[in-house]
Amino acid sequence: MIKSLSIIFPVFNEELRLKSSFNHILIFLKKKRYFKIEIIFVDDGSIDKSYVLIKNFINIFKKYKTPNKVKIKIIKSKKNLGKGYALKQGVQKAKHDWILTADIDQSVPLSQICKWLEKKIVNNKYLVYFGSRTHKKSVVKRDFLRKLLGDIMSLFVITILGLKYFDTQCGYKLYKKSLAKIIFSKMKSFGFEHDLEIVLLLKLKKIEIKELPVKWIHKKNSSLNILIDPIKMFFGIFVIRLRF
DSSP: OOOEEEEEEEESSOHHHHHHHHHHHHHHHHSOOSSEEEEEEEEESOSSSHHHHHHHHHHHHHHSOOOTTEEEEEEEESSOOOHHHHHHHHHHHOOSSEEEEOOTTOSSOTTHHHHHHHTTOOOTTOSEEEEETTSTTOEEEOOHHHHHHHHHHHHHIIIIIOOOOSOOOOSOEEEEHHHHHHHHHHOOOOSTTHHHHHHHHHHHTTOOEEEEEOEEEOOSSOSOOTTHHHHHHHHHHHHHHHHO
């Protein structure tokens, strides 16, 4: 079903986790696939060595004999404008038929999409698939505080926005390119709350989202501020509520 895939990684101050992520990407690329791949890193105004590390990785990758089906590139923002904005930039540049957004820490491994395809749970019936940590078949490893924050967030989403989805924040999402370009072009929320706006924009177009199981493991050294960012997101939820 998938003949070509664009994978988008938003990146902000991730130098401590990039080496591990590069290894995961290379392992994924070595596996047998039946579709073309482009990987797009979007550096969202990092002030550490993230951009340099990614550029070095791309240069080294070009020297190895790799299939013509794989291309890697990077987009650099001068300022930190938010994860949503980074993804919007990546979607604008994506060329392949399907677009996968994923977190750079590989909390959900890239190989997850191969498992979805092997089990034939991705098909032409849906244009959007969300990885869901609340799916009954998902395997999730995270600490109590993060689980509590996730549960509170889900309650806010259901109560304030009236959405039926229990996990909108998992970064592992698959879109048909033609639809993604339309939805992301209309998106105005650039922080972590952008996922909620995407769901609402899809709802307006009467596009159904298929939630799928994932294997999700919390990784250390996240650039997410567990105290400040949730507050920003709660505020963002109310802003989205006013707009919709």
